[in-house]
Amino acid sequence: MLKINNLHASVEDKAILRGINLEVKPGEVHAIMGPNGSGKSTLASVVAGKEEYEVTKGNIVFEGEDIEELGAEERAHKGVFLSFQYPVEIPGVSVTNFMKTAINETRKAKGLEDMPAKDMLKLIREKSELLEIDRKFLSRSLNEGFSGGEKKRNEIFQMAMLEPKLAILDETDSGLDIDALRIVANGVNKLKSKDNAVVVITHYQRLLDYIVPDFVHVLYNGRIVKSGGKELAHQLEEKGYDWIKEEVNA
Amino acid sequence: MDLKEKLVSSFLAFENKVDIDAYVHDVRSDAIKVFEEKGFPSKKEETWKYTSLNSVLKEDYSVFPKQENALDYKDVKKYFIHDIDAYKIIFIDGKYSSHLSQTTHDGIDVCLMSAALSKPKYQLIIENYFNKAAEKDSLSSLNTAFSSEGAYIHIPKNKVVEKPIQIIHFSTGNESATMLQPRNLIVVDENSHVQIIERHQSLTSNPVLTNSVTEIFANKRAIVDYYKIQNDNENASLIDHTFVKQSRESFASVHTFSFGGKLIRNNLNFYQNGERIDSTLKGITIIGKKQHVDHNTLVHHIEPNCESHQDYKGIFDDRSTGVFNGKVVVEKEAQKTNAFQANNNILISDKASINTKPQLEIFADDVKCSHGCTIGQLDESAMFYMRSRGIPEKEAKALLMFAFSNNVLSSVKIPELKQHITKIIANKLGVDLGFDL
Incomplete structure (x- = not known):
């Protein structure tokens, strides 16, 4: 599905x-772990198409197609989703209206008509229940005055609405209490299928107790320096990152 | 003959044509003298430093409308807030259009300045209020000298006017270039409440220059909400002077939506004459090409325990230019004043510019006054956030602009008007939002 080369x-x-x-x-x-400043969030942003990063070498292939020249919205239309570490506040635009716009723009890009209002409402109801989101929450301005937990839950709600093929969760666990973490992880797990994939970017092992990775990669100084199974995450939790740094620097 | 000479020399002919009321005649005669002496303002004057009238004054304007023109409602319906029941005072090329209007004398007066200036039953109001709030600067004086037509609204005490009042000035381009000088007088007595929507709309590509004066009196505990829609075409220029005089415990708000026109200058002055007065001045400016919008505001706090709130948002694209000059004066007696002023701007293009200048003159020592102005670009991280959800660049930009203007939009109290303005903005940005904000 996703192949990142050099x-x-x-x-x-x-x-x-x-x-x-x-x-x-x-x-x-897949889980991508690593110390602060190792490039985890940059990797997420580059795959999602943030323009301030310049790809100087190598390529990103998604579903057989080079995507590094595509705009962020085109990547989204193809099924790439990024859950933001710091979701942006958009005053005056409700969660519902934002999602309607996102879904209908994606449909438009695929040559489809707008989703009928009835179907949209049904979809919103279904997905908000999955994330245990209150109806009143949906009419609030996007992310404005949301708590850290509400922001992250709203990110996963958007993921549920958009049903991406590839979801990249950037530090989704930061700022979450244990209940919110459980709800968010539960949402992600329910959305998982054999046809889609999830890349979890995290600093800590905590989230991986709920969203169990098949592979764990350690990013350090802009490179993946170690890969392994889920036991690698436990090892990092116990021993920290210093031993990895030493291994690399040796 | 330049425009000033032309105006001065046509004054006598003008006075001979209109009904002469001694009081108004004196006011007009004094006013033309002021204009003759001061002339059109130049960039040498501090408050005109960033706005040059040269490009609009060079046209050979016809200063009196010569013939009446008719318009079909269906052709101009889009300029009305047509989905609400409203009183309407409509002018075509400066002449009243009874056909498009819906006035009333039923308990309230929603009618014409020409009637108010000539009929004895209005004489007392005219003598008490006409030209009593307007400044004696050259352009206001010019308007006063030629004042003959416009909206006259008098709401006696204890009346809540259920329907909003729409005032629209159309110009049709009968003449190769037209100068209009509408004059509105709005008097709202004790405990009364009225909502007014004003618009100037040119239907021609011929140049139009409007020099408009509106005097608003909000008497004790009155509530006045005034909305200005400035979305004219690129050959129309507007110099608007609005003077709001408030008595104690009154609430007055003026919202100015500036989306189009060649040159727009808004002089908006609020005078607080009493305690516990609330004045609100808000505006959204979204312009591009070579358009120019200048907001020049004054809030004069004279007595204690009053508030003023100013919030102006500006979005400037292409080579457009903006000016915000906001003056707040707090007199020595005006203790416990709360005065807030914000002017936030986004420059979309690096050729666009804004000059913003807050001016606070505070003579009282127990007050809360704040001002802030910002100039920035569209938030790149917000753009990326929206695009990563599949929203294309143009639509994402539009949503961000709505978000930016939201504080001002959300204080519009007439839902249909808010929707109308949202649509103008969406059209301007070339997007179909697919939902109402």
């Missing part, structure tokens, strides 16, 4: 990703 990316001439190789197949869950 990806180098920089922002304002500062190299951040220095040769990432990663392959994600349908049905898989």
Whole structure:
């Protein structure tokens, strides 16, 4: 589904990703861990199409197609979704209206008519129940005055609405209490199928107790320096990242 | 002959044509003298530093409408807030159109300035209020000298006017270039409440220059909500002077939506004469090409325990230019004043510019006054966020602009008007939002 080959990316001439190789197949869950500043969020943003990053080398292939020249919205239309670490506040635009716009723009890109209002309402009801989201919440301005937990839950609600093929969750666990973490993880797990894939970016092992990865990768200094199964996450939780740094620097 | 000479020399002919009421005659005669002496303002004057009238004054304007023109309602319906029941005072090329209007004398007066200036039953109101709020600057004086037509609204005490009042000035381009000088007088007595929507609309590509004066009196505990829609075509320019005089415990708001026109200058002055007065001045400006919008506001706090709220948002594209000059004066007696002023701007293009200048003159020592102005670009991270949800760049930009203007839009109290303005903005940005904000 996703194949990243020798990806180098920089922002304002500062190299951040220095040769990432990663392959994600349908049905898989990958975790990307690593110390602060290792390039995790950059990787997520580059795959989703943030323009301030420049891909200097390598490529990103999604479903057999090179996507690094595509705009963020075109990648979204193809089924790439990024759950933001810091979702942006949009005053005056309700959660519901934002989702209607997102879904209908995606349909338009695929040559489909707008989703009938009745179907839209049904979909919203269904997915908001999945994330245990209150109806009143949906008429509030997007992310404005939301708590950290509400923001993240809203991100996964959007993912549920858009049904992406590839979901990248960037630090979705940060700022969540244990109940919110459970709801969010439960939502992600229910949305998982053999046809889609999830990449979880996290600093801590905590979320991985709920969303169990098939593969764990450690990102350090812009490269994946170690890959393994879910036991690698436990090892990192116990021992921290220093031993990895030492291994790399040796 | 330049425009000033032309105006001054046509004054006598004008006075001979209209009914002469001694009081108004004196006011007009004094006013033409002021204009003759001061002339059109130039960039040398501090408050005109960033707005040059040269490009609009060079046309050979016809200063009196010569013939009446008819318009079919269906052709101009889109300029009305047509989905609500409203009183309407409509002018075509400066002349009243009875056909498009719906006036009333039933308990309230929603009618014409020409009637108010000539009929004895209005004489007392005219003598008490006409030209009593307007400044004696050159352009207001010019309007006063030629004042003959416009809206006259008098709401006696204890009346809540259920229907909004729409005032629309159409110009049709009968003349190769037209100058219009509408004059509105609005008097709202004790405990009364009225909502007014005003619009100037040119239907021609011929140049139109409107020099408009509106005087609004909000008497004790009155509530006045005034909305200005400025979405004219690129050959129409507007110099608007609105003077709001408030008595104690009154509430007055003016919202100015500036989306189109060649040059727009808004002089908006509020005078608080009493305690516990609330004044609200809000505006959204969204322009592009070579358009120019200048907001020049004044709030004069004279007595204690009053508030004023100013919130102006501006979005400037292409080579458009904006000016915000907001002055707040708090007199020594005006203790416990709360005065807020915000002016936030987004420059979409690096050729666009805005000059923003808050001016606070505070002589009282126990007040809360704040002002803030910002100039920025569209938030890139918000753009990325929306695009990553599949919303294309143009639509994402539009949503961000709505979000940016939301504070002002959300305080529009007439839902149909809010929807109308939302649609104008969406059309302007070339998007179909598919939902109402």
